[in-house]
Amino acid sequence: MPLDHDLTDLMDVNYSPLQGLQPELIGQCWLVLFEGQVVLNDESTGENFLWYSLDKFQLAIKQQGIVTGYFYGKAAGVVELSSLTVETGTISIRALLSGSDSTVYSFLSHGLQILTSRREHAFCGCCGHQMQEKVGEWAMACAQCEHHTYPRISPCVIVLVTRGEEMLLVRHHRHGKASTMHTLVAGFVEPGESAEEAVHREVLEETGLTLGKLHYCFSQSWPFPHSLMMGFHGEYKSGELVLEEKELSFGGWFHRDNPPELPPGFTIARKLVDLFV
Ligand SMILES: [Zn+2]
Missing domain, CATH: 2.20.70 (Ubiquitin Ligase Nedd4; Chain: W;)
Structure with missing residues (x-):
C-alpha cells in the first residue's frame, strides 16, 4: 500500500524563481555568502540572514550578485564576498536550512545552485x-x-524500505564515527538507468536486499551541490542484510514505534520516515 502523504510542506508558496538572468533587475534583499557560510545581519527587522543593502560590502564583493527570484515579493539575490569586512555572525547553510520553512529553503536552494553553476562553468x-x-x-x-x-542537476534516489512494521535504517561512514544519526539508502542515478532501476540497484548493492512493490512519493532539490532527490517507498521482498562496508557503518531494522536518532525535519529522508512512524 502506498504511504499517505500531503505535499503542502514541500511546496513553496512565497518564493518565485526567475527563469533566467535579468541584469536590469535591482535586488531588494540579498543572501550574502562568505567561504560557504551565510553572513548574518544584526538589524532588528526582517530575516536576519538577509541584507537589504550591500553598501557595507562594496569593496569585498567577489563578483556581481545575481537576482534569482522574488522572496515574499521582493527581488532577492545571492552574492559572495572575497573577505568579511563587517563584524557580524555567520551560520552554515545546513544550519540555516535546518531551521527554515519551505520558502527560505526554495530561495536558498535555487540561489546556491545558480552560484554553483556560475563557478563550475566559468x-x-x-x-x-x-x-x-x-x-x-x-x-x-x-x-x-x-x-x-x-x-x-544530478538525479538521486532515496528509499524508505519497510518490512511489515519495521523500516530499514543505515548509518554512513561520511557522517563520522561520533554520529548516531540513522538515515535511508540513497544514491545517484547512473547514465541509462531509470529512477526505479536505481532504487533496486542501490538497495541490493548497499544492503543485499531485494525489493517488491515500489512507490514514488515525492522529491526534493538538495543544493549540496546540485542533487534532485527522488523519494520512494519500497517493500522488502527477500534477502539477508549484508552491508556494503565501504559506505555504510551500520544497517538494521527498526520498529516504526521505536525509531532511533533521525535526520532533521527539513530533509527528504526524514519526511519519508515520517510517512511511516
Ligand atoms: Zn567554447
Whole structure:
C-alpha cells in the first residue's frame, strides 16, 4: 500500500524563481555568502540572514550578485564576498536550512545552485574559453564556440524500505564515527538507468536486499551541490542484510514505534520516515 502523504510542506508558496538572468533587475534583499557560510545581519527587522543593502560590502564583493527570484515579493539575490569586512555572525547553510520553512529553503536552494553553476562553468568544457552568463536564461555561453551549459542537476534516489512494521535504517561512514544519526539508502542515478532501476540497484548493492512493490512519493532539490532527490517507498521482498562496508557503518531494522536518532525535519529522508512512524 502506498504511504499517505500531503505535499503542502514541500511546496513553496512565497518564493518565485526567475527563469533566467535579468541584469536590469535591482535586488531588494540579498543572501550574502562568505567561504560557504551565510553572513548574518544584526538589524532588528526582517530575516536576519538577509541584507537589504550591500553598501557595507562594496569593496569585498567577489563578483556581481545575481537576482534569482522574488522572496515574499521582493527581488532577492545571492552574492559572495572575497573577505568579511563587517563584524557580524555567520551560520552554515545546513544550519540555516535546518531551521527554515519551505520558502527560505526554495530561495536558498535555487540561489546556491545558480552560484554553483556560475563557478563550475566559468570555462567552456569544449574549447576552454571563458564563459559568460546569458541574459534571460540560467545558462553560461561560450563566445568562442557557442557551447551552452545549464545548471547541472544530478538525479538521486532515496528509499524508505519497510518490512511489515519495521523500516530499514543505515548509518554512513561520511557522517563520522561520533554520529548516531540513522538515515535511508540513497544514491545517484547512473547514465541509462531509470529512477526505479536505481532504487533496486542501490538497495541490493548497499544492503543485499531485494525489493517488491515500489512507490514514488515525492522529491526534493538538495543544493549540496546540485542533487534532485527522488523519494520512494519500497517493500522488502527477500534477502539477508549484508552491508556494503565501504559506505555504510551500520544497517538494521527498526520498529516504526521505536525509531532511533533521525535526520532533521527539513530533509527528504526524514519526511519519508515520517510517512511511516
Ligand atoms: Zn567554447
